[in-house]
Amino acid sequence: MTQQPFELPHFYLPHPARLNPHVEEARAHSTAWAREMGMLEGSGVWDQSDLDAHDYGLLCAYTHPDCDGPALSLITDWYVWVFFFDDHFLEKYKRTQDRAGGRAHLERLPLFMPPGPAAVPEPENPVEAGLKDLWRRTVPSMSADWRRRFSVATENLLNESLWELSNIDEGRIANPVEYIEMRRKVGGAPWSAGLVEYATAEVPARVAGTRPLRVLMETFSDAVHLRNDLFSYQREVEDEGELSNGVLVLETFFGCSTQQAADMVNDVLTSRLHQFEHTALTEVPALALDEGLTPAEVAAVAAYAKGLQDWQSGGHEWHMRSSRYMNEGARATRPWERPTGPGNAAVDVRSLLAASGAGRLRAYTHVPFRKVGPSRVPDLYMPFPLELSPHLDGARQRLTGWARRMGILGEGVWDEDKLAAGDLPLCAAGLDPDATPEALDLSAQWLTWGTYGDDYYPLVFGHRRDLAAARLTTARLSACMPLDGGSPPAPANGMERGLADLWTRTTADMTAGERRTLKEAVDTMTEAWVWELSNQIHNRVPDPVDYLEMRRQTFGADITLHLCRMGRGPAVPPEVYRSGPVRSLENAAVDYACLLNDIFSYQKEIEYEGEMHNAILVVQNFFGCDYPAALGVVHDLTTQRMRQFEHVTAHELPQLHDDLRLSQEAREAMGEYVADLRNYMAAILHWHRSVPRYRAEYLAGRTHGFLPGRPPAVPFPGRVAVPAPGTAFAALPRG
Numbered sequence: 001m002t003q004q005p006f007e008l009p010h011f012y013l014p015h016p017a018r019l020n021p022h023v024e025e026a027r028a029h030s031t032a033w034a035r036e037m038g039m040l041e042g043s044g045v046w047d048q049s050d051l052d053a054h055d056y057g058l059l060c061a062y063t064h065p066d067c068d069g070p071a072l073s074l075i076t077d078w079y080v081w082v083f084f085f086d087d088h089f090l091e092k093y094k095r096t097q098d099r100a101g102g103r104a105h106l107e108r109l110p111l112f113m114p115p116g117p118a119a120v121p122e123p124e125n126p127v128e129a130g131l132k133d134l135w136r137r138t139v140p141s142m143s144a145d146w147r148r149r150f151s152v153a154t155e156n157l158l159n160e161s162l163w164e165l166s167n168i169d170e171g172r173i174a175n176p177v178e179y180i181e182m183r184r185k186v187g188g189a190p191w192s193a194g195l196v197e198y199a200t201a202e203v204p205a206r207v208a209g210t211r212p213l214r215v216l217m218e219t220f221s222d223a224v225h226l227r228n229d230l231f232s233y234q235r236e237v238e239d240e241g242e243l244s245n246g247v248l249v250l251e252t253f254f255g256c257s258t259q260q261a262a263d264m265v266n267d268v269l270t271s272r273l274h275q276f277e278h279t280a281l282t283e284v285p286a287l288a289l290d291e292g293l294t295p296a297e298v299a300a301v302a303a304y305a306k307g308l309q310d311w312q313s314g315g316h317e318w319h320m321r322s323s324r325y326m327n328e329g330a331r332a333t334r335p336w337e338r339p340t341g342p343g344n345a346a347v348d349v350r351s352l353l354a355a356s357g358a359g360r361l362r363a364y365t366h367v368p369f370r371k372v373g374p375s376r377v378p379d380l381y382m383p384f385p386l387e388l389s390p391h392l393d394g395a396r397q398r399l400t401g402w403a404r405r406m407g408i409l410g411e412g413v414w415d416e417d418k419l420a421a422g423d424l425p426l427c428a429a430g431l432d433p434d435a436t437p438e439a440l441d442l443s444a445q446w447l448t449w450g451t452y453g454d455d456y457y458p459l460v461f462g463h464r465r466d467l468a469a470a471r472l473t474t475a476r477l478s479a480c481m482p483l484d485g486g487s488p489p490a491p492a493n494g495m496e497r498g499l500a501d502l503w504t505r506t507t508a509d510m511t512a513g514e515r516r517t518l519k520e521a522v523d524t525m526t527e528a529w530v531w532e533l534s535n536q537i538h539n540r541v542p543d544p545v546d547y548l549e550m551r552r553q554t555f556g557a558d559i560t561l562h563l564c565r566m567g568r569g570p571a572v573p574p575e576v577y578r579s580g581p582v583r584s585l586e587n588a589a590v591d592y593a594c595l596l597n598d599i600f601s602y603q604k605e606i607e608y609e610g611e612m613h614n615a616i617l618v619v620q621n622f623f624g625c626d627y628p629a630a631l632g633v634v635h636d637l638t639t640q641r642m643r644q645f646e647h648v649t650a651h652e653l654p655q656l657h658d659d660l661r662l663s664q665e666a667r668e669a670m671g672e673y674v675a676d677l678r679n680y681m682a683a684i685l686h687w688h689r690s691v692p693r694y695r696a697e698y699l700a701g702r703t704h705g706f707l708p709g710r711p712p713a714v715p716f717p718g719r720v721a722v723p724a725p726g727t728a729f730a731a732l733p734r735g
Contacts, residue, residue, distance in 0.1 A: 004326050005234055006247075006259040009266035011227070012273055015309055017317035020061035022069035027057030029073040030080050037133065038126040039084045045091050046084065053323040056080050062314030063192075064307070067199040074137060075195050081130040082157070082188055088127055089161050090240065099162065103659060106158050113151045115144070142198065145205040150194040156185040159580065170651065172243065175640035177591060178584065179249045180222060180545055185580070186244065187228070189221030193308060200307035201300035207291055211531070212283035213301070215546065219276040220308040222545060224315055226269040230262055231325035253640070268544070271622065273312065274360050275543040280305050282534075290471075362621055363541045368610030374696035375602040376631055377689075381639045383646065384678040386686045387433035388426075395425035395440045402445055406501060407494030412706040413456050421692040424448045430683025431560070432676075442505060443563075449498045450525065450556045456495060457529040458536065458609065459706065465537045467530065474526045481519045483512065506563075514566060521558035528553035532613050541612050541621040548591065554613070555597070557590040564676045571669040576660060581652035588645040589677040593684045595638040599631065600688040603696060608704045642681070649674055 020026075034040055034051055041047050060076040067075070093102035105127075112120050112131040123129035139147050174182065184190060197203060207213055229236075229246035236242035246268075251261035284305065288298050320327045389395075403409050403419055428435075428443035435443060461470040473495075480488040480500040491497035499522070507515045528550055535542055542550070552558075565577060576582055598605075598615040605611035615637075619630035653674070657667050692698035 004328055005238065006262045008230060008327070009263050011266065011316060012270040013313055013316055015313045017062050017313040018065035018310070020065045020067065020072055022072045023057055023061035025069045026060055026072045026076040027055070030057055030076040033077050033133075034080050034084070037081075037130045039080070039130065043084075043088075043126055045088045051080070054083065055318075055322055056083065058321065059315070059318040062317045063311040064196070064199040065310055065314065071199055074134075075199060077130075078134055078138075078195055081127070081134060082191070084130065085127050085158070086161075088125075093161075094240075102162060106162065109158055110151070110155055113154060115147060115151070138198065143202060143205065145208065146194070146197060146202050149208065150191070153188075153191040153194055157188045157191050159185075161186055172647070173252045174244070174249055175637070175644055176249055176253055177548060177637065177641065178588070178644055179244070179246060181584070181587065182580070183225045183244065183246070184218065184221045187221065187225040189224040190217055192224065192311065193217045193220060196307040196311060197304055200303040203301060203304050204293065204297045207287060207293070207297075207301070210287055210291075211527070212279055212287045215279045215283070216276060216305060216308060218549075219272045219279065219546075220311065222272040223269050223276070223312055226265050226272070227312075227316060227319065228325075230265055230269075231319040231327060233258075233262070234326040235324070253636070267622070271543045272545060274363075275546055276308070278540075282538075362624070363543075364539055366539060366541050366612050366617070366621065368606075368612070369608075370606060372603055372607045372627065375600055375604070375694065376628070377599055378631070378635045380596055380599070380635070380685060381642050382682060382685050383642070384682045386430055386682045387679065389429035389433045389435055389440050391435070391437045391440050392425055392429040394437055395428065395444050396423070398441055399425055399444050399448060402441070403448060403494075403498075406498040407491075408448070408452050408498055409494075411456075411494050413459055414452055415707055418702075419448070421698060422448070422451055423687070423691045423693075424451060426690060427683055427687040430686055431680055433679065442502070445498070446502055446506075446559065449495070449502060450559070452498075453495055453526065454529065454554065457533060458611070462533055462536050467533055467537060470530050470533050474523075474530055477526050478519070478523050481507075481515075481522060483515055483519060510566075514562075517562050518559070521556075521562050524553050524558050525556045535612065539612075541618060544618050544622050547613065547615065547618045548594075551594045551598075551613070551615070552587070552590045555590065555594050557586075557593075560680065561586055561590075564673060564680075571663075571665045572673070573660070573662075573666065576656070576662070576666070576670065579656055579660075581648055581656045585645060585648045585653070585674070585677065588641045588648065589681055591641045592638055592645065592681050595634055595641065596685055596688060599634060599638070600694040602627075602631075604694050604699055608699055608702075645677070645681075 031048075031051060034046075039046055040051065056079045057076050060072055060079055064072060064075055089102065089105075092098070093105065105125075108121065108124075108128065109131060112123070112128055113135050114120060120132055121128075123132055142150075203213055226246050233245055233247045236245050237248050246265045247258065247261045250256070250264050251258055254261065254264070256264075284301060287293075288301065293301070319325050400409075400416060400419060403414075408414060409416060409419065424447040425440070425444040427447055428440055432439065432443055457470060457473075461467070461473075476489070476492070476496060477499055480491070480496050481503045482488055488496075488500045488503070491500055507518065510518070531550055532554060565572075595615055602614055602616050605614050606617060611617075615634045616627065616630045619625070619633045620627065623630070623633075625633075653670065656662075657670070662670070688694065
């Protein structure tokens with residue numbers, strides 16, 4: 001037998017796997033079904049021995065231990081279909097690098113998942129035949145909302161196979177952030193989560209899209225995929241020439257050995273499971289209270305969460321048994337470990353507490369306000385030129401008057417010196433160098449409002465650990481953006497007054513849909529500020545993946561992207577913005593901006609503000625390394641995100657244009673959108689290099705905390721400790 005490329009690590013898996021008693025029924029049914037659909041002899045992909053060796057009946061019996069026999073058989077058929085699709089796509093299109101054929105194959109599959117009663121085409125291959133049969137048998141018992149979500153997850157799973165095919169064709173290995181995002185889609189775990197709902201209970205539609213439920217699904221997905229990457233490395237990388245494997249991605253990014261990369265993948269996997277548990281135990285109960293879920297709805301969410309947990313344990317047990325994967329040495333052999341047997345995952349109590357427990361506790365041991373010295377700013381890769389608006393000086397002069405009229409300078413958080421040190425008009429002048437004076441003013445004011453709010457939340461609510469007041473403030477801010485053209489409530493402070501003013505002026509000529517999208521973008525940002533406060537209250541340094549994804553929201557990226565897209569008009573079809581390449585392009589640009597902000601603001605946030613939401617600190621905490629090492633990782637990731645932006649622009653966007661048969665007008669509009677994103681990154685880097693806000697000498701000369709004698713105004717009288725005249729709250733602890 002070929003030697004394994006690395007020793008499998010010790011996996012964090014606190015819940016033992018259980019086996020569904022209907023396993024033999026599912027095995028027999030799925031074998032007959034696969035033959036009926038044409039997936040076995042004659043398919044050119046599988047024969048009976050392949051299906052027997054993979055044992056998808058065992059997989060589903062482990063991952064869905066409590067459903068009845070018919071449900072288990074149907075779920076098993078779905079898994080037979082999805083694995084057959086994967087192997088069929090490999091044989092027919094990946095090995096031959098037939099992108100055109102793969103695209104044509106994928107374009108037909110959504111036709112077999114109609115949202116309602118509709119005729120479907122005659123199947124032309126086993127993949128189409130299987131999907132037609134499964135959709136017909138599954139959807140009658142599920143709601144329209146579930147059908148929509150499951151259909152989207154299935155299409156993502158299918159369509160992102162082209163991303164893998166493109167990377168194989170180009171010999172390109174993804175960067176870690178790109179890989180995690182794309183693996184969720186092509187790996188199929190969000191799709192698996194939909195089948196968990198089928199087996200347990202549907203998630204109520206009104207909370208299905210909320211952060212807690214999204215994080216449960218995403219942490220489940222990441223853990224499933226990373227676990228699979230460890231077990232399948234030998235087959236995928238060494239046999240199939242696959243480049244989409246987390247071990248290979250980290251091995252390449254860090255330039256380390258395969259064993260070191262495998263251990264890091266397992267560390268990320270463990271962190272994602274910790275995040276799952278944290279969300280399930282803290283955020284989901286709060287969501288149930290906030291949304292007023294009924295007892296039946298609470299029970300459905302709990303059953304779903306338990307089903308995802310069962311899937312983790314059962315999926316691990318199946319990987320240890322299936323001949324499809326590298327699993328030699330995966331079972332525990334040390335004498336203090338509990339003996340293993342069919343249906344029972346190994347539990348090594350000592351290793352579990354020593355390794356996983358130490359990692360979990362480390363996230364809660366950050367000491368705020370540590371002296372770290374000036375931020376070290378490396379040479380950041382920026383291939384795009386900077387352009388500045390000629391109206392910059394006028395915007396600077398007008399901004400102070402606007403901030404004063406809104407009340408932003410009278411709440412004890414900012415004064416004119418702090419406003420000037422931020423110099424937000426400089427950033428706006430680079431974001432849109434062709435803007436009119438009026439448009440430049442509006443852009444600078446939006447940036448000022450968002451930056452002020454980002455400072456306001458931790459200072460006003462963080463040191464008092466007043467999450468309830470922060471949530472009420474967030475709800476009031478949302479009310480300042482009426483969708484029906486009505487009047488917002490009377491503003492209680494500068495934040496509300498500023499947002500109401502910006503909303504009225506920005507949305508005057510917008511359609512209802514555009515207003516709704518902008519409101520959602522602002523709500524996303526303010527709700528992300530509450531997420532930061534929650535972590536501060538728990539004194540918890542966030543999980544690396546959760547941090548990067550939430551960082552985009554706290555940075556207000558959705559607002560910027562929405563306003564950029566509006567300028568393109570109807571020339572660009574909506575499906576272009578929903579496509580994988582465009583989302584990849586946008587996320588790469590936003591991550592570059594977020595990470596460089598963390599590099600410049602490290603001293604300001606860690607030493608002067610007691611902050612824990614900084615990528616360098618997150619890396620330090622996760623790897624247990626020092627500041628220079630963590631800075632090196634973040635710097636490398638910043639470079640990789642920029643290179644990904646360049647790659648998508650040069651290779652994936654032209655292919656997308658051809659695939660979607662875009663008009664010349666739409667292609668030109670997309671070219672302008674790419675130019676906007678280039679300006680976005682160049683402007684933000686130039687702004688950070690230019691303003692005093694992050695410089696050590698400026699920070700050393702400021703009073704940090706509330707301004708002397710100027711208490712903050714909040715819409716909840718009596719809830720704020722008011723400083724005595726002439727005093728200041730300096731270095732207030734924030735969690």
